[in-house]
Amino acid sequence: MIPIIGYADELGARPGEVLGFKVSSTAAEPYEVQLVRIICADPNPDGPGIRHEEVAASCNGRYPSRFQSFVPGSxxxxxxxxxxxxxxxxxxxxxxxxxxxxxxxxxxxxxxxxxxxxxxxxxxxxxxxxxxxxxxxxxxxxxxxxxxxxxxxxxxxxxxxxxxxxxxxxxxxxxxxxxxxxxxxxxxxxxxxxxxxxxxxxxxxxxxxxxxxxxxxxxxxxxxxxxxxxxxxxxxxxxxxxxxxxxxxxxxxxxxxxxxxxxxxxxxxxxxxxxxxxxxxxxxxxxxxxxxxxxxxxxxxHEDDCHDCGWADDFTFAIPEDFRSGVYAMRLRCAGAEDFIPFFVAAPKGRPRSDLCVVIPTFTYVMYGNNGRYDYGPAIEKRMADWGAYPYNPDRYRQFGQSSYNLHPDGTGISLCSWRRPLLNLRSGYLTLLAPNCGSGLRHYQADSHLWAWLEAKGLDFDVVTDHQLHADGAAALRPYRAVLTCTHPEYHTEGSLDAFQGYVESGGRLCYLGGNGFYWRIAVSDTIPGIAEVRRAEGGIRTWAAEPGEYYQALDGGYGGLWRRNGRPPQALAGVGFSAQGTFLGSYYRRLAESYRPDLSWIFDGIDGDILGDAGLSGSGAAGYELDRLDPHLGSPDNAVVLARSEAHAPTYVVAPEEILTHVSTTTGEPPDRLIHADMVYFDTPSGGAVFSVGSITFCGSLPVDDFGNPVSRLLENVVTGFLAGKGGEPPRS
Structure with a gap:
């Protein structure tokens, strides 16, 4: 049994709103609450390390322990x-x-x-x-x-x-x-x-x-x-x-x-x-x-269905009007045990506190929430102990349900995932996989913290907004910002959250897509059933289970599920690149291409020597790895998209995404399958006066902290972000 654990009723909020925090503690003595701002969540001693900043808050203090039970099963x-x-x-x-x-x-x-x-x-x-x-x-x-x-x-x-x-x-x-x-x-x-x-x-x-x-x-x-x-x-x-x-x-x-x-x-x-x-x-x-x-x-x-644990509030936090937007957690400590309840604070609607916004992929966090992996075992447990990592893993503690990548006991896929339950893999220090000699072994929340730590190191102030808030508020949630960054893996989107990104770009926004396998699966949420999201793994795509014939339509909204590509909205149409290949957690590097030397693009590579980018990193040991996206004009990549750099020398464990394969020897593009295994780093201006920069790799942000954030990948992103904030990029709007 986990000694102390909790969750918030929502993953995100804004100043003036109140979050309720539910805690279950097996101890007899009170527990201590301290609000912290999350700067870095990577426990790897070779990286920045776990970095938290304590924040004064009205909810800080001691609260009586009580055990709150939950019985899974629908x-x-x-x-x-x-x-x-x-x-x-x-x-x-x-x-x-x-x-x-x-x-x-x-x-x-x-x-x-x-x-x-x-x-x-x-x-x-x-x-x-x-x-x-x-x-x-x-x-x-x-x-x-x-x-x-x-x-x-x-x-x-x-x-x-x-x-x-x-x-x-x-x-x-x-x-x-x-x-x-x-x-x-x-x-x-x-x-x-x-x-x-x-x-x-x-x-x-x-x-x-x-x-x-x-x-x-x-x-x-x-x-x-x-x-x-x-x-x-x-x-x-x-x-x-x-x-x-x-x-x-x-x-x-x-x-x-x-x-x-x-x-x-x-x-x-x-x-x-x-x-x-x-x-x-x-x-x-x-x-x-x-x-x-x-x-x-x-x-x-199913006997393991889990929607809402239904725990009572132990304390609440009324977010002050002047509260800083960012990534936070309530740190709980009691009798030598510790937990962190994550949440994200956006700026007030229509009143940004910064020119820069990071979109937190909370829909993806939910769909991967409590992901039990086949490779969990003694080796990763030893590393967890050696690094002082978060000690609990959903493969050992399944009482709060698992993720959409797992199966129910009867062998059917888990299609409904909730955020009104403890999500063990949304904790500072959580290790997803062992990844020997390949960095920290982080995915999602912890891997995204490499970006948050980079922004902190570079002194770049930023607001955050969650996928949930994009779904509710649309492009208006992003429109006030001069530049918007994604995190490493914005994979899951509702129609509303995808529309928000598209609307921002089409209205002249500047977007940095800093991940791979993004904008991939269509999901649904419901106003009448709060706290839950649904995926139907229809037709194709890399997937751990497949929806049954006749069950491709989502129950929550009646919409057709599966890939956004199958719904007529491939990622290339938004970000210029889309999912192409996947491999083990072993990354490689990018090589600059000839067009990147165009004079009008020189600002992107200012201060960077050589053609190799990202040959080291805390995620997969290289900036191009795990899941890779490439440019494809047939799927909507703009004609003016420039491939600045392309990854190469990938391990033989990499395979082409199944939606790219027609037969055992032919692909959708007509190229040999091995020609589709690479990440494309692209840039393009938009007709409305904005611009898009995409890296096409999940492990890109893992290279940012190398050499104390003083490396070519870090310099490249700094050039792009500061350039976007200064108004660089983007062609004049067409009349």
Whole structure:
């Protein structure tokens, strides 16, 4: 168990806004809070080291420790009408189990102080099982029909609480055939009557207490019927009174479930399972759930889903009106343990404090949040100890869910990721990978701090703005700035955040894209379900899992998911370069090309001798590495884009991105695959009077700190940034 851990309700805020901080501490004594500004988050002793600056704040101080629990796993809950007598009750649902090796998984349960009734799947009971608990005792019924994973079944259970008679039936659907039924006795004689607080819980049991026995798989059309004479045939029209019939095809873009029965027993989803997935009636006639929601009338539940931990605030921070924009964390210390809760403070809307803005890729941080990696083990743990790095890793501590690069226990990809939970890899000192002889092994937040530390070293004051704020505020959030910088990996974007970047450039802004594999995946967020983002890995792209056919449309907004390139907005159209190749964490260098010596571009290379740039670095040991972007006119790179430098001599571990490959020997450009493995550093002016500078490599910023920030890569970026701030670059606006 992590001794002290916490999170903020939002990753970013502005002066005048209030952030709530939620903390769980296992200690008996109080913990200490100190606000710090993050200057560098790299624990590598060969680099700048971890650098924090303590900041005076009203929230600094000591707070009592308390443990706040969280139970992962998704389910649905709905009320049941008090006073309802349960002489006879039939429960029915259509299910597709994702796992059949769990001891017990609850499909639906009814909970009441006097009654418990659940329909389950269980290994030790050989398939579907019916469990009943009343004042007269406990009982159950088992159907000896083992179920296969990823197949559809309809299951119905019936209990006569007067006579104690019970029935259980199941039937295979679709191309599968077969079924079975069983009858037996359960305690009878006492007719339960639902009391106040009676509830139905779908996909988990232990109603009235912490959810348990989570179901892994899809559930469709769960229903409760009063009366009748038995379970009968599954799917048959029920004789009796409908108590509840939940239609999951309604409200797919919400966290609510709709009851079409006479009582309107609508419910809510907990820990946000996956919606917009194929149901038992899907045939492929429609591939988009908004066009045929009845084909997508299922919800996919998982035992490790994690949306909102729901912890209470331990303290709040009202950001003062004169507060400096930047990267911050609440440092927590207690009984020798330490944690850092990250957050970012933007300038007031429309009132920048600086001419320069750094966009913090919070959408990417969320989608990689708690990324468990295959290569975590003793070697990296030793380095963590030797360097005094952050000691906790999501591969060892999975109670707060994992990332969109990981799989659920049933093998399906994680498509929904939340920021209302502790994100272990958003901590100073966190190491992503070992990367022997290749620098610090940092990604994302910690790698981005190389840029923040460089700005500090060069005395370049800057504001920050988050992806979340770009999504909400559009290009207006960037328009006041003379220059805007990205961080190392701005991979994930909503339509709103991408529009903000595009609008800034088209209105004459000056953009420095300082990463690789940027503007790649389309994601969705929701105003009605705050705190969560969604990706559908559709069609192509480098990916750790693939969305199923017919499930390419996002549940949160109904938009088509996948690559922005597949949505008609390739990164080249914005930044001049787009993703082309990926390899191991072993970087290389750039070589200047002839056009970089044009007189009109001399200001970019002022003070730089030689043609080699970035042959050392804290990320991958070189400025061009890991994921590489290149220019491609067919995908929208402007005609006036100049390739200033191109990387070379990449390791044989590098491969071309799958979306570039047509066959085993041909590519989309017609060039041999090895010709597409390089990063292009490009510059171009825009028709509106602005300019774009792009480096096309994730590891570029890792070269900035080399030789105490006194190296050619550092000088190059300083020339570009100070030049942009001074108005260099950009052609006169066209009339």
């Amino acid at each position: 389910h649905a809950e709905a009320p049941l009408p008090a006073g309802t007598r349960l002489e006879r009750l039939t429960l029915e649902a259509t299910v597709m189990p994702g796992l059949v090796d769990r001891d017990r998984q609850t499909i639906i349960a009814i909970g009441d102080p006097a009654t418990g009734f659940s329909l389950d799947l269980s290994v030790d009971r050989a398939g579907p099982a019916l469990s009943v608990a009343t004042a007269g005792g406990d009982g159950g019924l088992t159907l000896g029909m083992p179920l296969r994973p990823m197949r559809w079944y309809r299951i119905a259970g019936f209990v006569d609480f007067v006579s104690g008679r019970a029935e259980l039936v199941a039937e295979c659907l679709g191309r599968d055939t077969g079924g079975g039924g069983a009858a037996g006795a359960v305690p009878g004689g006492a007719v339960p009557c639902l009391s106040d607080g009676a509830r139905a819980r779908i996909a988990a049991g232990n109603v009235g207490g912490p959810p348990a026995r989570h179901f892994n798989g899809r559930i469709e059309a769960p229903s409760l019927t009063l009366g009748g004479e038995g379970a009968g045939a599954v799917g048959a029209e029920r004789v009796g009174e409908c108590l509840a019939a939940w239609d999951f095809s309604r409200g797919i873009d919400t966290d609510r479930i709709r009851d079409t029965g006479p009582h309107g027993l609508h419910g809510r989803l907990v820990n946000m399972p996956t919606r917009g997935v194929r149901g038992s009636r899907w045939t492929g006639r429609e591939m988009a759930w908004p066009h045929a929601p009845e084909d997508y009338a299922a919800i996919h539940f």
